[in-house]
Amino acid sequence: MRLRDLPRLGRAVQARSVPRPSHRYRPADLGGGVTGMTLEARQLLTITGTVFEDWNADGVRDPFDTGLAGTRVFLDSNGNGIIDGPTFTSTTAIPIIDNQTNSGTLTIAQSGTVVGMTVTVNVTHTWMGDVTLRLISPLGTVVTLIQGRGGSGDNMNGTIFDDSAPLPISAGSPPFAGRFRPETPLAAFNGQSITGTWRLDAQDSFAGDQGQVTSWSLQFLEPSVLTDANGNFSFPGLGPGTYPVRVQLPGGFTASQPGSDFQQITLTAANPTANARLGLIRQGAIYGRAFSDLNGNGQLDPGEVGLAGWSGFLDTNGNGVFDSVLPPQIFNSTDTPKPFVDGGLMTSVATVNGAPSDFLNMRVTINGTHTWVGDMVFTLVSPGGVRVTLINGRGGSGDNFTNMVFDDNAALPISSATPPFTGSWRPEQPLAAFRNTPVNGVWTLECLDTFPADSGILQSWTIEFVGREPQFTTNSFGFYRVTAPGSGTFPVIFNPQPGWEFSNPATGVIVVPIPPGGAAVGRDIAIRPIPVLLDPSGVRIENGAAQRSMVRTISFTLNGIVSTMPAGAFTVNRVGGGPAQSFEVRVISSQVVQGRTNVVLGFTGPGLAGGxxxxxxxxxxxxxINGSAIIADNGLAVDFDGDGVAGGSLTVRFHRFFGDSDGDGDVDMDDYNRFRRVYVGGFVGDSSHFDFDGNNLFTSLDLNEFLNNFRRRRLF
Structure with missing residues (x-):
């Protein structure tokens, strides 16, 4: 193997070769004066996998299970269930002296690669707006943590810099307690080695106030990735070993089975790629399946399939009917009045219970005082972590927020309003972003004062939901999911459909208990198709006409819709009055009228009479008629023998005797007189059955054929 164009020291180099485990190369001299360098060819292994909504909670990714996009998966090396990692701390004070930059260092001997990290600092200083903190990696990459924030405020108490924090450091205020995104992302360090000396620079840009960094620490996080649009993820570039793969539960989800959010994966040279399957279900959700109970035993048997397109609802108030609009539910803040933080962030909470996630409309009402409302930004955060900005710096130097209502259905946006904002306004971002996400739990109103010198008080705020009872429709596999508005016992009611009846439960109502924070799975319903029956009018020869002089069609009506009706379902045999013979049957027409099927049959093949x-x-x-071969649209064979069970056959006996105009089995004087009137006077009414050759004329041929049977008188 040859190495050319080596990069400068401190840069990564990859050499590609045929993997030979433990084969070492010791070049005598690698350019730039580097000697004694050891290279080792190593096979890189990969974990792949998927995070999915486990509709039947079996822990297996089935074809009907849907992938969960944007879910974080991590290698939980210490098994504590959270994304963390080794922490390295320095308690050596770094002076923050007027108009100077001083540094502290932290040397890490442990090996590893940065895939994510957080930085925690504690600072004492009497004017934080003077302070800038920068972190420098062993490779010299610089990330600014904070620069000139906090004005005349004091100190940083356990401030955590984290790229995934909901707020930037610019939104914080001294003492900056909590988690904030730094001025520039810590992700700039990703891919670098953690080994070496890290440096923290503390700069004071103005005279008059001083302090020190009392301690600082670096936490290097366990490897994590986000799932793609289909719920898939991968961890490439791993070595042999056993890796604990865990999903960070998104808001409103829980493991479908104990431990289904975690899987141990072992990689070896012989097994270079392994798959993890992590199944989740939604808290408060009811999962089940509607299936076609063909044999009516109330159980899902082999060959029975799910039913798509069946609808129903969750009867949250237990009145047995679907309520399209429910009374409004209003939830009040629990910690107000509460003063705003001048030049900083204040939060207030409200707890929601029993609200529908598929609400029709949502309103937020805020009351507060402030002497410069243009300083304020209000952001609402749901229990599932969805964020919506309600108002952002509107109203300039005006005062107060008085009955300020945010409503997506309001006529005007908040940008059109003036203090004190009384009335209804569309928010900066739509409240509809919260629909069909977790709504029950603790909501947070973030109140950010972006400028010092003016202050105020949050007097109160409320959340109002206008909902309806949750509805559902089964998917292509027959599965349904409906979310309860909290814990309790709820009836799931299916809407009936023509041609079907519920077999288990027979009422079509499933009563489901939901524990706090839990879910319910396997709440299936068996639905039995009602066999399609032959209409009581029975089978009609020549559309019910009395004559048997011609038999050209046979018709019947079914009390349902037929999807399959092959000609082979019908056989016609001559069993008397002539040589035994079979005739082919063809379906002339099959028409659906008001949910019933009208069928007309005809005949083909040699031996037919009458031209x-x-x-x-x-x-x-x-x-x-073989009913088992005729299939209705509910998947069942037609019940032709009337026993209430799909399938069965029906035998119809009839005759044909040319000239028998009244169907009594003989050709007598009554028939002769009818034929004579037609033969002499022409067509009268429906007399085509006397036209033997079908030429629309009455000729001697028709007369001779009639007289032949008139002389025979009877067929049987």
């Missing part, structure tokens, strides 16, 4: 009339020849016939 173009396609009539069966003279004889006695049996037609057998």
């Amino acid at each position: 173009s009339m396609n009539s069966l020849p003279d004889g006695v016939y049996e037609m057998v």
Whole structure:
């Protein structure tokens, strides 16, 4: 192996070769005066996997389970269930002296790569607006943590800099307690080695106030990734070993089974890629499946499938009917009145219980005093972590917020309002962002005062939900999910459909208990298709006409809709009055009228009588209808024998005897007189059954055929 164009010291180098474990190379001299360098070829291994919503809570990724996008997965090396890692701390004070920059160092001997990190600092200083803190990595990369923030305020008490914090450091105020995003991202260090000397620079840019950094620490986080749009993730570039893969539970989710959010994955040279499957379910959700209970036993048996498109609702008030609009639910803040923090952030909370996540509308009302409202930014944060800015720096030097209502349905935006903002206004961002996310739990109103010198008090605030009872529709696999508004016992009610009946439970109502913070799975419903029946009018020869002089069609009506009706479902055999013979049946038409199917059959093949009339020849016939071959749109065979069970056959016996105009089985004087009137006077009414050759004329051929049977008189 040859190495060319080596980078400067401190840069990463990758050499690609055929992997040979433990094969070492010791070049005598690698350019730039570097000697004694050891290279080791190493096979890199990968963990792949998926985070999914486990609809049946079996811990297995099934075809109907949906991937969860944007979910964080991490390698929980210490098994404590949170994303953390080794922490290194310096308690050597760094002086913060007027118009100087002083530094402290932290030397780390442990090996590792930065994939994420946080920085914690404690500072004493009497004018934080003078202070700038910068962190420098062993490779010389610089990240500014804070620069000139906090005005005349004092100190930093346990301030944590974290790229994933909800607020930037610019939104904080002394003593900056909590987590904040730094001025520039810590992600600039990603991919670098943690080994070496890290430096913290503390700069004071103005005379008159001084202090010190009393302690600072670096925490290097465990590797983590976000799932893609399909819920997939990967950790490439790993060595052999066992890795604990864990999902950071998103708001409103829990493990579908104990431990299904965690999996131990072992990688070896023989097993270079391994998959993790992490199943979650939604808190407060009810999961189940509607299936076609073909045999009516109330259980899901082999061959029985899920039913798509079945709808229903959660009867939250127990009145047995769907309520499209429920009374408003109002939830009040629990810690007000509360003063705003001049030039800083103040938060207030309200607890919501029993509200619907698919609300129709949501309103937020705020009352407060402030002598320069343009300083204020109000942001509402849901229990699931969704953030919506309500108002941002509106109203200039005006005073107060009096019954300021935020409503997506308001006529005007908040940008059109003036202090004291009384009335309803559309917020800076829509409240609809909270719909179908977790709404029950603690809500936080972040009140940021962006400038010192004016102050005020948050007197009160409320959240109002206008909802309806939750609805659902089963998916293509027959699964449904509906979210309860909290813990308790709730009826899940399915809407009936024509041609089906509920078999388990027979009422179509599933009563489901939901424990606090829990969910319910496997709440299935068995739905039995009602077999389609033959109409009581039965099978009609020649559309019910009395004559049997011609038999060209057979018709019947079914009390449902048919999806499959092959011609092979019908057989017609001559069993008397002539040589035994079978005839082919064709479906002339099948029309659906008001949910019923009208069927007309005809005949094809050699041996038909009457020329173009396609009539069966003279004889006695049996037609057998095989109901098992005729399938209704509910998936069941048609019940032709009327026993209430799908399938079954029906046998119909009839005759054809040319000239038999009244269907009594003979050709007598009554038939002769009818034929004579037609033969002499022409077509009268429906007399086509006397037209033997179907040429629309009455000729000697028709007369001779009639006289042949008139002389025979009876067919049977």
